[in-house]
Amino acid sequence: MQKQTILFNLDDTLAYCNRYFAQVIDKFAEQMTVWFDSVSIDEFKRKQLEIDIKAIGKHGLASARFPESFVGTYNYFCDLMGREKEKEETDYLRQLGNQVFEIPVEPIPYMNETLTALKEEGHELYLHTGVMRPISKGKLPSWNSLHTLRIGSLFPNIKIPRLCRIY
Structure with a gap:
């Protein structure tokens, strides 16, 4: 068999990601209905x-962007509804938005077995993630790094956000 160079995207290819954002967005929207019941x-x-x-178009995937989208939405509806903005509420929304980077990572089923088999077959594997360095440094360590995924040995020289050879 011919050896191949294979590129993997971390988010939602090797580990779940979007489901955590959806969970936090659901909490955000539910809280907003408390403040804006109409x-x-x-x-x-x-x-x-x-x-x-x-914000992504303007700033890329900077770590503060996601929580600030909650605050921006809150500010928009405060202005629209004539409601006074409360610092405690915006602080809460930033904290809520940052929770997505604290959720323990969960690997996609059979991730470890697949990567190990590919490595043993001699393929060159590369890891890519589109997140910016501040998110990566916040996200991966708080998710107990790639070690939690039990693929740390497959990704010894990871450098985010660049395309990286994993072994």
Whole structure:
């Protein structure tokens, strides 16, 4: 068999990622209905996504971007509804948004077996993640690094966010 160079994306290819963002967004939208009871959960989610996408286009995947999309959505609805902005509420929203980087990582089923088999077959494996360094440094260590995924030995020279050869 011909040896191949194989590129893996970390997020939602080797480890679950988007499900954690969805969980935190759900908590955010539910909290917003407490403060703005005439607005639907879907409206909060749409506005948060709109603000988040604009920020990604402008700032990339900087670590503060995601929690700030919660604050931006809150500010938007405060302005729209004529409600006074409360520092305690914006602080809470930032804290809530940062929770996504504290959730223990969960590998995709059969990730370890697949990577090990590919390595044993002699393939060159590379890891890529599109996150910026501040998120990576916040995300991976708080998720107990790649060691938690039991693939640390497969990724000894990881450098994020660049494309990295994993062994």
